[in-house]
Amino acid sequence: MSHEDPILIVGAGQAGATAAAALRAFGHAGRIVMVGSEQPLPYERPPLSKAVLCDAAMDERIGIHPAGFHADHSIELRLGTVVASIDAARSVAHCSDGEALSFSRCLLATGGRARGLPDLPEGTPGVHTIRTLADAQALRGAMRQGKSLVVLGAGFLGLEIASTARAMGLEVAVLESAPHVLARAVPVAFSQWLEQRVRRTGIDLRLACRCTSIRPCPDGVEIALDDGSALHAALLVVAIGLVPEVELARASGLELNPVNGGIRIDAQCRTSAAHIFAAGDCTSQFQPLLGEEIRLESWQSANEQARIAAGGMLGVATEPAATPWFWTDQFGCNVQMLGMPVPGLTYQLRGSQAPDDATPKFLLLGFDSEARLCHAIAVNAGGDLRQLRALVERRTPCRAAALCDASIPMRQAVRDTVAATYSLP
Ligand SMILES: Cc1cc2nc3c(=O)[nH]c(=O)nc-3n(C[C@H](O)[C@H](O)[C@H](O)COP(=O)(O)OP(=O)(O)OC[C@H]3O[C@@H](n4cnc5c(N)ncnc54)[C@H](O)[C@@H]3O)c2cc1C
Known part of the structure; x- marks a missing residue:
């Protein structure tokens, strides 16, 4: 694949828009066409169930990129247009308006629909x-x-x-x-x-x-x-879940996960067709922390897969996917999660979990049988959670008591844990 070859992105949501930007950032000089069935410019979905529901002014503030971004980066948009079929063998897609789009590489970023x-x-x-x-x-x-x-x-x-x-x-x-x-x-x-x-x-x-x-x-x-x-x-x-949008992939003969229904992708986000990649909520990928293939519906995962898929399409080496991270805002709490809820974890509390606290602040830390931190949940404590990232990523055996002692600043507790594990002076 040369840096001049045309790339087609199907789906102008989180993964599609992020991939388009990443392709340009990685130096792709060829044509990029992004087809999206919705009319608005690519936008963030997380605010839809939060600020957008109570504030119409938010509608204009949720764009993934500024209004002129796509023109400035020569990313051709076909909004309000559906890709109706893909001929994987001939590398051509057919749109609902009759346009045929040839591609050298294609990214499926079709998300899902509410169940x-x-x-x-x-x-x-x-x-x-x-x-x-x-x-x-x-x-x-x-x-x-x-x-x-x-x-x-x-x-x-x-x-x-x-x-x-x-x-x-x-x-x-x-x-x-x-x-x-x-x-x-x-x-x-x-x-x-x-x-x-x-x-x-x-x-x-x-x-x-x-x-x-x-x-x-x-x-x-x-x-x-x-x-x-x-x-x-x-x-x-x-609000009972998401059905991954995989009909295009199915009709194109791409492999789907029989259990979760997602488009199967490898670590580079490549599907069972070597020139077709997929990213975001429509995919099913092996998750090393769980040791199994899952469909992860999250903003961070869509962005990470988009970045890695863009690198994969161009043959550019990229950093591996970051440890899964998720957030939600509800009932006066910003809740963030890092890692995965691996079965069999023992959770320990840092801080106070009183339910009537107007602004509670605590963490629940999930350790496996070898005292490794696998999953952390932070309530109004995103700063502390960030300190834990390296421990989760490196699967460091931890001194749980120190990490859970709220009188020790988290940064210090993490430093002590690392020093004790690796016997640093
Ligand atoms: C209300 C809401 C709140 C959320 N809150 C959070 C949160 O707090 N934290 C968090 O981590 N995640 C949250 N998420 C999840 C996060 O937004 C999604 O994981 C992310 O948007 C997935 O991105 P995607 O690109 O895979 O799919 P999408 O963003 O859904 O984009 C897919 C796009 O592809 C289009 N499309 C599909 N088929 C075709 C076709 N054949 N031709 C052309 N276009 C097509 C679709 O119309 C859609 O526009 C939330 C999601 C929703 C809906």
Whole structure:
């Protein structure tokens, strides 16, 4: 591949936009065409469930790059356009407007769509999901009219929406089929702390419950639950996960992970076709910390894979992917996570986990059987979390007691741990 060859990016979201910028930064001088099915310039999705829901002025402030960036870097945009098919053998893509785009390398950055409920057709009055800016704008408008909202799903997204809606004064209920909130991502101790915090805001949080029917009615939605109770609300937000957008990849004959449905990529983000790469929420990749292939839906992962894919397409060596990091803002807390919730970790607390603290500050540190820090959760303590990055990356055996002693500054505790492990003077 020469630095003049044309590159096609399918999907103008986080991974697509980041990859386009990285290709130019790595010196690619050839044509870059980025096709995106949404109309707006590439934008950040994390604010959609936070500031955008309550503040229309945010709509203009969430661009991934400044307005003139793509023209300045000769990145051709085809917005509001769908890539309908890819002929991998001939290296040509066909767009919904009839344009055929030849490429030397292609990046699939097609993200995903909000998982719906089979019995609720898209467009059912009063029922919302959030994946796009248009979704968030529609929900924002409805929240200004409606006084009550039920969120289905107590994952990160569902809880963020509930937190924002409650802060806007709506009556909010959250329904979750698992016994705890965020059940797959955090230890039970953290879930229980957050559940208390959610309930203290006046949210009706119902765990281990299932909807048996959801019916639109003239002033909202009626929801029947398996315990025989029923809820009525002006609005229902379905936040039960993401379906990766992989139909193009499937039709092009690319290998998909049979379990998680993502497009299988190697460490360089290359798919089963050597000249087609993929990045972001649509992918499935081996995660060394877990020892298995997963689909990671996160802003950082989309950016990291985009950077590595750009390097891979050009044959430029890149730094390996950074340790997974994730954040969420909800219920007055900035929660950041580093590493992965590997099964079998023992979590220890640094700081105080009192649920009624207006601005709590603590960390939960997850150690494996060899005292290595594998997963860290920081509540309003992002600065401390940053200090831990090297320990997680290098899998350093740690002195947990020192790291969890809040009277020792984190920087000092990390230094002591490293010195003790490597017997430094
Ligand atoms: C409401 C919300 C809040 C979030 N909050 C956080 C957070 O707090 N922290 C965090 O780490 N992560 C968060 N995320 C996740 C993060 O935003 C995603 O992981 C990230 O956007 C994934 O980027 P992507 O490029 O893979 O997909 P996307 O950003 O979804 O981009 C994919 C794009 O491809 C387009 N597309 C698909 N198929 C085609 C086609 N055939 N032709 C043309 N275009 C196509 C889609 O329309 C879309 O525009 C949040 C996500 C949402 C939705």
